[in-house]
Amino acid sequence: MVRPNEEVEALLQEYADLIAITGGEAFKARAYEKAARAIGGYPADVSHLDVAGLKEIPGVGKSIAEKVVEYFHTGHVTVVEERRARIPAGVRQLITIPTLGPRKAMALYQDLHISSVGELADAVKAEKLRDLKGFGRKTEENILHGIALMQQAGGRILMSTAMEAAEDIVAELSRITGCEHCAYGGSLRRMKETIGDIDILVAARRSAPFMDALTELPSTGEVIAHGEKKTSIRTVKGVQVDLRVVRPDAWGAGMQYFTGSQAHNIRTRTIAVRLGLKLSEYGLFETESGKRVASRSEDEVYARLGLPLIPPTLREDRGEIEAGLRGELPEVVTERDIRGDLHTHTDLTDGLTSLEEMVAAAAERGYAYYAVTDHAPNLYMQRMTDDKIRAQREQVRSLDGEHHGMRLLHGTELNIGPEGEVDWPDEFLRGFDLCVAAVHSHFNVGRKAMTHRLVHACENPHVNIIGHPTTRLLGKRPGIDADLDEVFAACARTGTALEVNAQPDRLDLGDEDILLARSHGAKFAIDTDAHSIPQLAFLRYGVGTAQRGWLTPDDVINTWPLRRLRRFLRKDRAG
DNA sequence: GCCGTTTTCGGCCCGACTGTTTTCAGTCG
Numbered sequence: 001m002v003r004p005n006e007e008v009e010a011l012l013q014e015y016a017d018l019i020a021i022t023g024g025e026a027f028k029a030r031a032y033e034k035a036a037r038a039i040g041g042y043p044a045d046v047s048h049l050d051v052a053g054l055k056e057i058p059g060v061g062k063s064i065a066e067k068v069v070e071y072f073h074t075g076h077v078t079v080v081e082e083r084r085a086r087i088p089a090g091v092r093q094l095i096t097i098p099t100l101g102p103r104k105a106m107a108l109y110q111d112l113h114i115s116s117v118g119e120l121a122d123a124v125k126a127e128k129l130r131d132l133k134g135f136g137r138k139t140e141e142n143i144l145h146g147i148a149l150m151q152q153a154g155g156r157i158l159m160s161t162a163m164e165a166a167e168d169i170v171a172e173l174s175r176i177t178g179c180e181h182c183a184y185g186g187s188l189r190r191m192k193e194t195i196g197d198i199d200i201l202v203a204a205r206r207s208a209p210f211m212d213a214l215t216e217l218p219s220t221g222e223v224i225a226h227g228e229k230k231t232s233i234r235t236v237k238g239v240q241v242d243l244r245v246v247r248p249d250a251w252g253a254g255m256q257y258f259t260g261s262q263a264h265n266i267r268t269r270t271i272a273v274r275l276g277l278k279l280s281e282y283g284l285f286e287t288e289s290g291k292r293v294a295s296r297s298e299d300e301v302y303a304r305l306g307l308p309l310i311p312p313t314l315r316e317d318r319g320e321i322e323a324g325l326r327g328e329l330p331e332v333v334t335e336r337d338i339r340g341d342l343h344t345h346t347d348l349t350d351g352l353t354s355l356e357e358m359v360a361a362a363a364e365r366g367y368a369y370y371a372v373t374d375h376a377p378n379l380y381m382q383r384m385t386d387d388k389i390r391a392q393r394e395q396v397r398s399l400d401g402e403h404h405g406m407r408l409l410h411g412t413e414l415n416i417g418p419e420g421e422v423d424w425p426d427e428f429l430r431g432f433d434l435c436v437a438a439v440h441s442h443f444n445v446g447r448k449a450m451t452h453r454l455v456h457a458c459e460n461p462h463v464n465i466i467g468h469p470t471t472r473l474l475g476k477r478p479g480i481d482a483d484l485d486e487v488f489a490a491c492a493r494t495g496t497a498l499e500v501n502a503q504p505d506r507l508d509l510g511d512e513d514i515l516l517a518r519s520h521g522a523k524f525a526i527d528t529d530a531h532s533i534p535q536l537a538f539l540r541y542g543v544g545t546a547q548r549g550w551l552t553p554d555d556v557i558n559t560w561p562l563r564r565l566r567r568f569l570r571k572d573r574a575g
Numbered sequence: 576g577c578c579g580t581t582t583t584c585g586g587c588c589c590g591a592c593t594g595t596t597t598t599c600a601g602t603c604g
Contacts, residue, residue, distance in 0.1 A: 027587060031576035061577050099593085101602045134601080138594055186604090199604085230591055242604080244591090262588090262604065269588045274580090280589060 003481075004047035008068055009040030011080060017092050018083040020102035021109075034059040037263060039068070041318060043516045045485070047072045090116035097146040099139075107132060121147055149238075156194035157239060158474060159541055160504035163188060165239055166198045169217065173243075176213055178204045180248040185258035189312045191544030193507045194474060197240035199258050207245035214243045250282045252297035257281035263317035264310075271305050271321070279305075313547035318515075332547040333526070335540055337559040340369035340406075343413065343436050343467060343499065343527035344536070348392055349375040349382040352532040355395055361533040363403030369562050371409040372396055373436050376423035378415040386428070393431070407562055409433035413467060418442045418449070420456025422463065429462035434569045436499070436527075438467030443480055450482040455490040464569050465525045466491065468501040468508040479508070488517040495571045497523045497557050500549070502542025503535075514549025523568070524556050 016032035019025050038059040039046055046054060046068060054065035067077045087109070094105040094117065108114040111132055114123055124143055129135045166184040174182045179202060183189075186199030202210045211231040215223045221236035231243045246254035257265060258281065265279075272279040278287050283295030284304055294304040302309050307324040311332055314320040323329045345351035346358050353361075355372060362370040374392065375382040389412065396410040414422040414437040422429075422437055429435060437457050445453065457463050469487070470479030491498050498517050501508045506529070509517060514524070526542040528535055546556065553559040557568055 025576085028576050030587075034577080059577070063576055099602065103601060134595065136595055142593090197604090225592060227592060232592090257589090258604090260604080266588055273588080278589090282590095 004045055004072070005039050005042055008046060008071060009036045011071060011077065012036035012039065012064070012067075014092065015077075015080050015083065017095060017102070018080070018087055021087055021091060021095070021106050022083065023103065023106060031059070032064070034263075035064045041316070041512060043512065043519055088115040090119070093117055094120060097143060097150060099142040099146050104134070104139075107134065117147055117150075156196050156475075158504045159188065159191060159193055159195055159507075159544075160538075162195035162198055162239065165219070165235060165237070165241070166200065168219070169198070169200055169214070169241060172217060173200065173202055173210055173213060176204075176209050178206055178209065180204055181251050183255065185255055186242075186260060189259045190261060190315055191313050191541070191548060193510055193545065197242060200241060200243045201251075201254050201258050202243065202245045203248040203251040203254070204245055205247065210243060210245050214241065244281070246281065250295045252299065252301050253279070253283040253295040254281050256298050256301050259312050259315060261316050264315040264320070267317050267321045268302075268305060268307075271307075275305065277304070311547060313544055314550065316548070330550050330552050333543060333551050333553050333556050333559060334547075335543045337553045337556070338367075338526060338539060338543065339560070339562075340367045340371065340409075340558050341528050341530065341536065341539065342371040342409070342411070342434065342465060342525045342558050343373050343501070344371065344530045345374055345413075346372060346392075348388060349379075349384060350531060355392065356399065357533065358530070358536075359399050359406075359408065360403055361536055363406045365536060366404075367406055369407040369409060369565070371411045371434055373411040373413045373434070376412050376414045378417065378423045379440055390431075411435055413438060414463065415440050416453060416457045416466075418445055418453065420453040420460075422457065422460060426462065429460075432462070433566075434464045435462050436465045436467040437463040438469075438499075439471050439480065443471065443477075447481045447483065450480050451486050454482055454487045458487070458490040458494045458496040461571050463496055464571070465497045465499050465527070467499045467527075467529070468503075468506050469498055470508050470510075470513065472506065472508055472510075474505050474507065484513060484516060485520070488520040488522050491517065491523075492521040495523075495568060497525045497568075500524055500526045500542045500546045500551075502526060502528045502538040502540075502545070504538060504541050507541060507545045509545075509549070511545055511548035514546065514551060518549060518551065518555060524551055525558050526556055527558070 012032050013036040016029045019029040038057050042057055051065040051069055054060050054068055071077050091105055091109045094100055095102055112123055112128055114120050123129060124140045129140055166188055170182050170184060173179060181203035184198060184200050187195050188198060207228055211226060214231050214233055215226060219235045220233045222234045224232040224234060232240060234240050244258060269279045272284060276287050278285045283292045284301055285292050294300040299309050308329055310320050310324055344358060346355045347353060375384055377384045393410045396408050400408040411432050411434040414435055416422060416437050416439045472479035498509055526546050528538045530536045557565055
């Protein structure tokens with residue numbers, strides 16, 4: 001993530017909301033929304049760009065480019081200030097309430113002078129909305145319900161949480177007679193780090209049995225909508241699940257549509273329009289005759305649009321359409337490409353499982369190699385000593401090759417101290433096959449010191465992988481403040497890989513940081529940081545995140561044969 | 576406001592559901 005880009009994204013999104021609330025200029029609002037997304041996801045820092053540079057970003061034209069420049073020059077944008085003066089901030093807050101959009105928010109403000117969520121709740125209770133056109137008893141209920149939801153949950157859940165729920169529901173629905181296909185789509189299929197709601201698609205001739213089944217699952221807490229084509233529920237845990245049922249011959253078009261992203265679909269539909277076609281969840285049709293030309297599989301739909309099958313994890317309108325049209329779509333890394341895990345723990349430090357058991361479980365996964373990297377002494381609570389790690393090394397050597405010929409690497413997870421120093425001196429580090437190094441404390445040393453700290457760690461000839469590089473915890477702790485361009489460049493220069501940590505609450509680096517790091521020529525390691533056997537399976541979340549960062553097997557050191565990996569791990573050290 | 580192999584104007588993805596209407600607007604994804 002690039003902070004200035006996020007600021008601009010928020011600003012443009014706010015302006016789009018304000019335009020939508022004041023009404024009339026729907027396409028203008030949409031243009032600002034699109035530009036906000038484009039800048040938020042742009043890998044380079046936009047605060048360094050001039051108008052010409054900004055206009056290179058798709059969706060950003062002269063007018064928006066000038067506003068961005070004005071923002072970085074003066075700290076504000078005049079037209080945004082003007083809109084803010086007309087619409088109190090609380091009115092914009094209203095549209096975050098589910099079922100309440102810009103039109104209703106404006107009606108509430110104009111007719112009843114409501115400008116905060118609290119005032120709205122009071123007005124509903126005082127029955128003041130009754131006389132408003134377009135508002136009825138049910139609308140009142142929905143508003144109060146929406147406010148309650150907003151206050152308790154506040155939004156998105158981890159990918160892993162959604163995955164477990166989705167796989168359960170898919171298994172249930174797949175058992176129903178007449179089910180030809182059933183799968184999850186949406187942001188979960190795209191493997192976004194957090195998920196707003198779960199989208200499930202079924203292919204069947206009759207929809208009712210599936211719609212009914214969803215509303216009757218034990219995990220279903222509340223039914224939001226129950227129709228012939230679509231049913232929405234909220235689970236007892238508060239996760240919204242949308243189910244759509246399509247005819248079996250529309251399965252591909254349905255999956256294409258419900259996988260998204262919205263931005264990606266806008267692009268595919270626009271391409272369809274240019275070809276004289278119309279794309280919907282029911283298929284690809286000739287506009288003139290209405291004749292269906294593709295729908296059965298995603299392959300077929302994309303092919304008819306002149307595109308290869310685009311992996312779901314790339315469907316974000318971040319260049320995948322253009323790459324596809326040019327035939328230059330990357331062969332993204334898959335779980336099958338991973339030959340070994342390079343960051344794992346045992347019960348010698350804070351893992352839950354013994355070395356023997358972890359190694360046996362890793363071998364079961366079919367790995368060619370596997371690294372054990374317990375914590376080093378400076379993470380004091382783990383009580384590591386020189387003797388303990390030497391004893392572990394002996395144990396690792398004795399198990400090497402004992403399971404299906406899987407090779408073992410003995411490593412450690414070092415702590416990167418406030419100055420970038422690590423736990424052991426060079427001569428001791430020389431005894432390890434590889435070293436992961438990570439920040440575990442002193443998160444607030446300041447941007448400059450944090451940057452220097454990470455660069456210094458990269459320059460250590462024994463540090464091979466920077467573990468969970470931003471140390472973020474999703475929903476709990478933001479990433480560290482450092483000049484990531486400088487850090488990633490240092491990784492590329494020194495032959496230090498960046499980790500894609502697969503722990504579901506980390507996913508660190510995240511997709512956007514991966515894109516940035518890749519542009520610097522850095523290499524990556526997709527690791528689970530497993531502290532138990534089940535956590536070895538977190539790998540898929542790391543692989544999904546790596547795919548979202550457009551990584552190919554060549555970018556990822558733990559897809560390489562052991563010989564090539566060992567050469568990389570030597571960095572530029574003599575011998 | 577953005578964009579361009581229908582190119583400087585006139586388009587802009589498209590459909591489902593709900594609630595309030597009595598044929599449709601608003602919201603959502």
